[in-house]
Amino acid sequence: MPLYKNAIASIQIGVEDYLSADERRKLSAVRNIFSGILLLYKEKLCDLSPAYDKELFIKIDIRPHRDKDGNITYRAAGKSKKTVHVQQIKDRFSSLGVKIDWTVFDQINKIRNDIEHYYTTTPEAAIKEILAKSFVIIKDFIYHEFLEEPIDALGEACWNELLKISDVYESEKKLCVTSLSKIDWKYKTLEKAKDLIRCPACSSDLIKTDDTGEYSIATSLICSTCGNPFSFEEVISECVTEVMYADSYIAMTDGGDPPHEICPECDEDTFVFEEECCLACGYEIAHHECMRCGCGLSLGEQHFEGFCDYCQHMYDKMMDE
Ligand SMILES: [Zn+2]
Ligand SMILES: [Zn+2]
Ligand SMILES: [Zn+2]
Incomplete structure (x- = not known):
């Protein structure tokens, strides 16, 4: 399982990046954790691939192939080493029956993207949020899809660090949700x-x-x-x-x-x-229908005080003459 190993290593390095005093490593913490999640997903796709090609489902372009005896198999098209992107992972998990809470994943992906493109400094709060939310995804996925205890997979140091960040975040989040619901x-x-x-x-x-x-x-x-x-x-x-x-x-x-x-x-x-x-x-909306022609009035026509664009235009023209 080379991908699985790489996934775990990527997450562990991400946590080390986060703990580093070097400000420049915060961004790489986010990148490593996120790519760790993607690698876990790809490992699952390999897991589910047919025995004749255990990397089939991570290939971008898969096509049916018929041999001379008429047997149908699927093959990766082209020589491209490119592997599935996020939307394809979603599609394949959906057709293979692997259930994921994509809302949380999408949130993480969006914040990650914002950090990469819109922020000049890496905001600490956003990083903590990504780590906390990633932790939930990572531990559930390892447990349910690879049937391993996440603490054994991630190692005690990495696990405890993520748990700490996640606990602080989750308990504060609970207070926030309760107060907003009042x-x-x-x-x-x-x-x-x-x-x-x-x-x-x-x-x-x-x-x-x-x-x-x-x-x-x-x-x-x-x-x-x-x-x-x-x-x-x-x-x-x-x-x-x-x-x-x-x-x-x-x-x-x-x-x-x-x-x-x-x-x-x-x-x-x-x-x-x-x-x-x-x-x-x-x-x-104060005026629903034009007083002259009876047509429905849009939001943009409200300032004509009861006339539609056309009737107002005709009226203005008449007044000009
Ligand atoms: Zn703030
Ligand atoms: Zn308003
Ligand atoms: Zn009108």
């Missing part, structure tokens, strides 16, 4: 959006509130990691956009209506059609 978020969209709140200063997802009752944009939040106080107003637009991301993407590619738009009242990107109002300022 707010009445009123809308389905915000129920989901509140789980995506991140600190605008350090991007930690350990966010608490001392407020109770119905939410507002003034709802005060505080970051458990860096202590930064901020209001819901600072993050609402970003959170709503993230909740609606998949629907927006489908609308964009398949040509449907976007699920949320800029509110004509407050200019935030938080007018959610499903909720029929703006989640930041409460604005509701």
Whole structure:
């Protein structure tokens, strides 16, 4: 099992990188841990590959092949050494019946990507979050898919370090979740959006509130990691956009209506059609039909005070003459 060995080594080196005093090794901690997870997944795909080619399922391009006796086997096409990327791992696990909580994996992948591309310094909170979340994925996968005790696989030193980071993170996270659930978020969209709140200063997802009752944009939040106080107003637009991301993407590619738009009242990107109002300022559509021609009015036509784009245009023209 060379991949399995490499996976474990990569995770162990990642933890050593994290513990190092050298600031430059923080990023490599993230890279090593993440590639450790991918290697574990690839090892599983090798595990499940047919006996005639134990690396078949990690090959990018697999094609059916018929020999002269009519036997069908699958073969990797081309000489390329390239192996499966994340989406292919997901597809193959799904057709092979390997169950993974991809939401957590996707979160890790997104933060990793943000760290690589958007941050000038590597934020400590984000690294801790990645390590804590990776730990859960790694230990469950080793235990369920390779039937090994994760502490034996990772070694005591690595295990204890990850456990410590994960315990601190998880217990703080629990406090955060409890405090945010004391707010009445009123809308389905915000129920989901509140789980995506991140600190605008350090991007930690350990966010608490001392407020109770119905939410507002003034709802005060505080970051458990860096202590930064901020209001819901600072993050609402970003959170709503993230909740609606998949629907927006489908609308964009398949040509449907976007699920949320800029509110004509407050200019935030938080007018959610499903909720029929703006989640930041409460604005509701005032004019539903054109008073002249009866056609339905869009959000962008609301400022004509009851006329559609076309009728307003005709009226303006008439007034000019
Ligand atoms: Zn913070
Ligand atoms: Zn608004
Ligand atoms: Zn009209």
